[in-house]
Amino acid sequence: MINLFKIYNPINILWLAVLLFITRIGYLAQLPGKVEFIFVEPFARLLIPVSYEYAFAPFTNIFLAALLILVQAVLVNYMVNHFNLLGKPSFLPALMYVTVTALFTPFMVLSAPLICNFLVIWMLFKLLSLYKSDDAKSTAYDLGIIVALGSLIYLPYIYLFLSIWIALIIFKPFNWREWISGVLGYFTVFFFFAVFYYLNNRLGSFYDIWAPLGTKFPAIHIKYINYLVLVPVLLILVLYFFKLQQNYFKSYVQVRKSFQLLFIIFLIAGFSFYVKSEFNLNHFLLCAVPAAVFFSYYFINAHIKWFYESLYLLLLISIIYFQFNTF
Template structure:
């Protein structure tokens, strides 16, 4: 019954979402800590740290606002492309729960900004399909991934996801590929030129190498967190299987969009294996595609009893993990 109510469209979501997010982020405001040191960050995130004077509270307020922006953007994207046949606000709530509870702490992290840019790049990729401006959309997608990497460098690996998406869409042509590649290189080119002009190009290269090899501070797992992640992993596998091979008939366009979302999630997991120390960042980014994947399962699954039980367990687990972490 709870899932039946929450998966519908309701104006109350626009009130409930900030309240739920605020409750989950209370500790981040009461006991603010820095999740990312200045010395180990990319140039654009260092600029934000400078503007906010590395104040942990101000940074967490910014992170909270980005969380809300992503959650509302998730709804808008499905409204525009309708890959989940039933209009629903559920992805918004699931994103906040996963991003806030699956991570080891709440607060501002450069991966949050990268997650926002990846969501925007997802929108650009969707526009490529049967679009009259496929080259422009490809350029925009590459540009957004390039900007995301200037906040959190491992996001540059998602250029592979962009190529994968072109293949899924059947739009892997030289012009779309080059458009995305040029878009990706553009912000990096300007940053490299800036450092070269300042005479610090070698320093920037060495700094980038250090970021790829550094360890995050938050690497301790409690038993409750491990159990929660195991349940979330099992639920994710069930939802991915249902999304790709589910019994619901889907339009060709919707099916391609959903596979691209699954590909984004798989790329995030693969990135986590390449950088196991950056588990916090990967969990934040993975929450974007996972919120859609889980929403599709909960909304479109005809076995409502199973959906209700799994959703109740997920909700209870999120509440418990937020109370005891």
């Protein structure tokens, strides 16, 4: 499987579609009666004055989510190859993205974090392009707008604003105008949103939008046996860090800095879950894009075929097994 996707062959898109079905077969066999789809935050609900939460039947919901994941996988693959993050073109990033987004059943349905992953990919295109840009003010402004749009869909996305400033630190010499441009981009969207609130006589509650940012970490009750699927994931991440360490100073400066940024985005996306009063596992879909790149880096540089093929097979088996066995 891994060797097949190490080759840059567009036919692999068909194999991705097959893998999407295989990694969801357990969930499809035990479809719930209904699946809720929340597209925007409650404070932005005025923008969509129709009922849509249960507009899709469960099978349709899962099918549409799989279609979006396939499109996102191709976009992630294009991004990684465009910036040459792995050293040679392949379809491994797409394979890893499809795999990571099948780890848990909440990842397999339509959700706000899944929609936001389009914005994560868009942001990464712009962030990684900062390295070769002479003037980053317009890019930073655009990035601020993207973060604001993501915040309307899913409030924890607001913390990805930090990635704009961190990217400017990593890729560019300090220029206060570039730092301010990101802030202006963010507030441009919310200025028009405030006008919308005013026209609907709700300006008084506009300031409550950011109240969740001051909440405490939610109570999390974890049934650890359901998370054993993460054992091969953690092993792959450990092996990735070893490979990255071995090749770090052999890589181009841009590649090294890009992996620094991806790791920081991975951490920001992961730890921003506390903004929601209820713990939702689908939040961690925001970590899927950088995780897919990390996995790809290990597998593209792994040399012991029987080991890395067996490791990926173990991950696939774990995903399917835990769909049928929720304990």
